[in-house]
Amino acid sequence: GQNIDQPTEMTATEGAIVQINCTYQTSGFNGLFWYQQHAGEAPTFLSYNVLDGLEEKGRFSSFLSRSKGYSYLLLKELQMKDSASYLCAVRDSNYQLIWGAGTKLIIKP
């Protein structure tokens, strides 16, 4: 079967750095997405990786290793507004999105 694993919840301190990991086992791979979702709102796009390596976009970076079936989202200089759920999703060989359950990130002052 297809599976996306990410931690259920993480806690970090304002101003610090946090890394949210995502491992996947899917039927084929055509890209990995990270989305941010605040409570009661729809997900918003953060990043897309299809090749191995690090993609940096401001305070957020996303890394992909296809051989390891592994990705992480790195958030720097954490702000209170970063408190949200972070969803990892993989596009499989049928170009369908397989979603992880999300990681709830709690930022403490």
Place this chain on the structure above:
Amino acid sequence: GAVVSQHPSRVICKSGTSVKIECRSLDFQATTMFWYRQFPKKSLMLMATSNEGSKATYEQGVEKDKFLINHASLTLSTLTVTSAHPEDSSFYICSARDTSGGEWTEAFFGQGTRLTVV
């Protein structure tokens, strides 16, 4: 980026009534839209794929007679929850992809609809 508009954002209805949720792609044509349901603290659950001009494709376990999907134009898909019951209360989200430039690299989401059936 592209914009997907979903309406209403919040609706309360009585048990037994029907509710229609609209999803519009505002600045691109979407031949395919997706409807998700999300339970509290859970991930997105794909309910169905809405195809313009043809029948929707429903995921296993989703009742097509209860969740009616109509994709009448390239910019509008609707989800109608028929004979709603309290257990249908949930957060419903639509998504569309702009494939005009070839392979899509971002799925755009509507704002979501919080449905409460009383």
